[in-house]
Amino acid sequence: MKKIINNPADVVPEMVDGLVRSYPQYLRQIDGTTAMVRSDEDSMAGKVGLVSGGGSGHEPAHAGFVGKGMLSAAVAGQVFTSPTPDQIYEAIKAADHGKGVFLIVKNYSGDVMNFDMAKDLADLDDIEVKSIVVDDDIAVEDSLYTQGRRGVAGTVLMHKILGAAADQRASLDEIEALAQKVLPNIKTIAVALSAATVPEAGKPGFTLADDEIEYGVGIHSEPGYRREKIKTSKALTEELLGKLDSEFHFESGKKYAMLVNGMGATPLMEQYIFSHDVLDALAAKNITPSFTKVGNYMTSIDMAGLSLTFFELADDQWLDYLNYPVETIAW
Amino acid sequence: MKKIINNPADVVPEMVDGLVRSYPQYLRQIDGTTAMVRSDEDSMAGKVGLVSGGGSGHEPAHAGFVGKGMLSAAVAGQVFTSPTPDQIYEAIKAADHGKGVFLIVKNYSGDVMNFDMAKDLADLDDIEVKSIVVDDDIAVEDSLYTQGRRGVAGTVLMHKILGAAADQRASLDEIEALAQKVLPNIKTIAVALSAATVPEAGKPGFTLADDEIEYGVGIHSEPGYRREKIKTSKALTEELLGKLDSEFHFESGKKYAMLVNGMGATPLMEQYIFSHDVLDALAAKNITPSFTKVGNYMTSIDMAGLSLTFFELADDQWLDYLNYPVETIAW
Amino acid sequence: MLNGATATKWLDLFAATIEEKKDYLSELDTPIGDADHGGNMARGLTAVKEALAKLADPDLTTVFKTTAMALISKVGGASGPLYGTAFLEMAKKSKDTDDLGELLTAALAGIEKRGGAKVGDKTMVDVWTPLVQAVKDGKLDQAAIDDAVNATAPLVAHKGRASYLGERSAGHLDPGSMSSGYLFSALLNAGVLA
Amino acid sequence: MLNGATATKWLDLFAATIEEKKDYLSELDTPIGDADHGGNMARGLTAVKEALAKLADPDLTTVFKTTAMALISKVGGASGPLYGTAFLEMAKKSKDTDDLGELLTAALAGIEKRGGAKVGDKTMVDVWTPLVQAVKDGKLDQAAIDDAVNATAPLVAHKGRASYLGERSAGHLDPGSMSSGYLFSALLNAGVLA
């Protein structure tokens, strides 16, 4: 493991310290925690607070999306480990400005349970808290007999949509309704060229040969659904877009937003080339996305690879929400 | 080489295509070139045009900095290869709105010569063109008997400063004077954990053992000044900040901007930890930077490592310029 | 006899095992998880040990509550809320009884409620369920523990991270079941059952 | 005799060598450069060949000008402007003379002006300078070419990317000198000197 770190056990506190001291105009660290709240207090007044978070290792998520027009606070757990309820609870308190707090949680059993416990704590304080569990990763079966689909890069789009609504003073109930309406329209699928190395583990979660890739990995280097020889970007596009098509049944009359998300070690050069191939494939179906974003948004430490997210814009207002101006580090 | 690409020879045109189609609100490709101009034409009216560029492989530089308040156009050469004069010339023409065009060139013999030839071509058209050659990399000797120092991540700060001035209608002469005044105040030093792989070459520019790092590399995987065993982030900070200190002689009374720049494969987690260590080391000298930015701005394809840039804010207005709002993909 | 002192001994023994088996637990969590179960548990149990060491002659409820709070605030991930809830439920129940069988039954109910897993889902529930019964029947021994843990290997996971692997999760021990096994072994060695 | 036809032959031969030695040139550009000299030159010479093939019985000036424009617009990097300038200067000069020595002297002057390198800086100038003289003296042969190219190996670079390596640039052939050597070999084999 070759990483620019100090003691692996100190990765999260040092990272959070570096982040808030580099960007005091956006973030303030909540005392005694590794949770961060928007430093522009005024921009939260009279609005529903939005809190997200999860294990660390997904930078710039989630703190990079804290700021006017997007999240109110983000909680950073240990690497790839859900934050604890007490930390989430502190973030909820900091995000609450009397209109209640909405939690955006990724569907991992740890996250779901810890955010639930935090909600229980906030209940005791009479802070009204509601939440959505994002499960956009179509790589895994969605069934009653599994944990359900994972929450991955599409979560960032949920942050953006709800952030715009909250900034425009939507109520907690309205935000909950919006989140539920948006949720089934966001779907993601990933491919990995290499796995992530958790600093404290010291070696990658799995190993791929020099010419192998794996489809359907999660953002914690969870193994995916198929391992193959490396293909061209065009061939990867076919596989990933095909999987998404069998969920969306892409139609030229409909509007879509598209997010190409780098996993941490994959350069923008490759992400742009992949975007070119996706846009070509869509153009062949007479589709041009109404909104596109390409870059590292929900990473997996130093994993190489990328994910492709589509978001069907079933409501015209959602495009406005995506284009709504924000002041954050990373959107 | 494991990369998400198609034919290595098509990397640049496909990347440029993916980029402009993903971000039509910022960029328009100039016909028959791999140069890109700001799509918001109105924002350029009555202003000096700013053109930068260089070999590809430094994404988001340079096209990611095209937009209102920053560059007017960017030229993307082949990977790690300066663009050709005809392409630069087209960018100059597109950027010219009657007030002349200023070129921001990185100090590499190829870039300097090709931008010079483009200037000759523009002269024939009576477009007034001036330029600055950025040479912020303190890793190499600056002497009459060498090519001089390389232009690296600090170039992005030059884009930002001049972009703000141009947007506020500074004249071509004023921009030239500003560039010359700013230039000696920007200095950068890098460390690599692995070298970049140029797609057409198929293998990295150099190889480092699993526990080796190299100080002083350039943004094309040019070898640096010393190879060592991997150190802690704190120890790397000492080396890099020490080199910068012997140039700047940091003083607590002075103002500085700081840029931690990831090389492409180094996750934000490590960049934030490194920032934490730099900020700690500076705090020990009673210095808090007035402006900090951390992320991938001037990369070297898939190189792992980072660079540290300081910019002494000798003029208070420069901080305003850094904070001046822009509309770009990547600032 | 279960009381503040023997419960502290139980948890100290558990902490020592976790510290010793930290890497092994993360190794188990690698093929079917995210390689952090050892780190998570070690972080939590170090905090438990430290917190308990600060208590002077605590009663049973205080030991369990202190343990619960330390686990909840230090472990994170899936195992944090699960172990935390287990000890929180034991803390509540210990106000009425010091019967280990009843306490562990409350703990298991808490785990089930928090995580929603059932027997056969390849989670710690598969170890807790038979071993709580064994405690009640006075039949807890190392062989019973080993059997319960090893029985998770062939299962296909339906809850937690391992469930994303589907059929491929079979053939691997469940890490949370292994750490739960250590908890029951510590119970044996703490002499609480005597 | 140098004319449109023999100059075209010269450049076709050069293009063929570059195509063949592409990987080798990039290999030379790896330890002391950025591993692209082969790709740069191949891209340029492919364009030159295609552009020349489209000309029907061109004169010398047209051949050189066409070559210059193709190199300038296709090569990029350091070698593009340098080779491009060389051929542009030969195009200009060829309006007055078809003497190879005079033409190459103009080319070299262009390279020196564009790049600012002097003899001993470990650039293509170190090959052009002795070989232009050899042409003038009627002494150009493969041995002279090899000597000029090989003489760049011990030098420490003062211009171009290799200069960043300082002393460590010594012990490696200069890639641009090698490709320049090929240009002069092609001249030999095109029979232009006869």
Ligand SMILES: Nc1ncnc2c1ncn2[C@@H]1O[C@H](COP(=O)(O)OP(=O)(O)O)[C@@H](O)[C@H]1O
């Ligand atoms: N829903 C659940 N119910 C019961 N136990 C669970 C559940 N989800 C996970 N577990 C247990 O937690 C263990 C994993 O814990 P850990 O690795 O610390 O957390 P994470 O999975 O968040 O990384 C699994 O081995 C399993 O025994």
Ligand SMILES: Nc1ncnc2c1ncn2[C@@H]1O[C@H](COP(=O)(O)OP(=O)(O)O)[C@@H](O)[C@H]1O
């Ligand atoms: N200033 C200069 N003057 C003359 N020749 C130069 C100069 N700079 C570089 N060269 C030549 O160019 C060659 C490198 O060309 P190439 O690799 O194509 O460009 P780049 O260095 O931009 O990647 C060097 O080997 C050297 O011979």
Ligand SMILES: [Mg+2]
């Ligand atoms: Mg985990």
Ligand SMILES: [Mg+2]
């Ligand atoms: Mg080059």
Ligand SMILES: [Mg+2]
């Ligand atoms: Mg785990």
Ligand SMILES: [Mg+2]
């Ligand atoms: Mg080169």
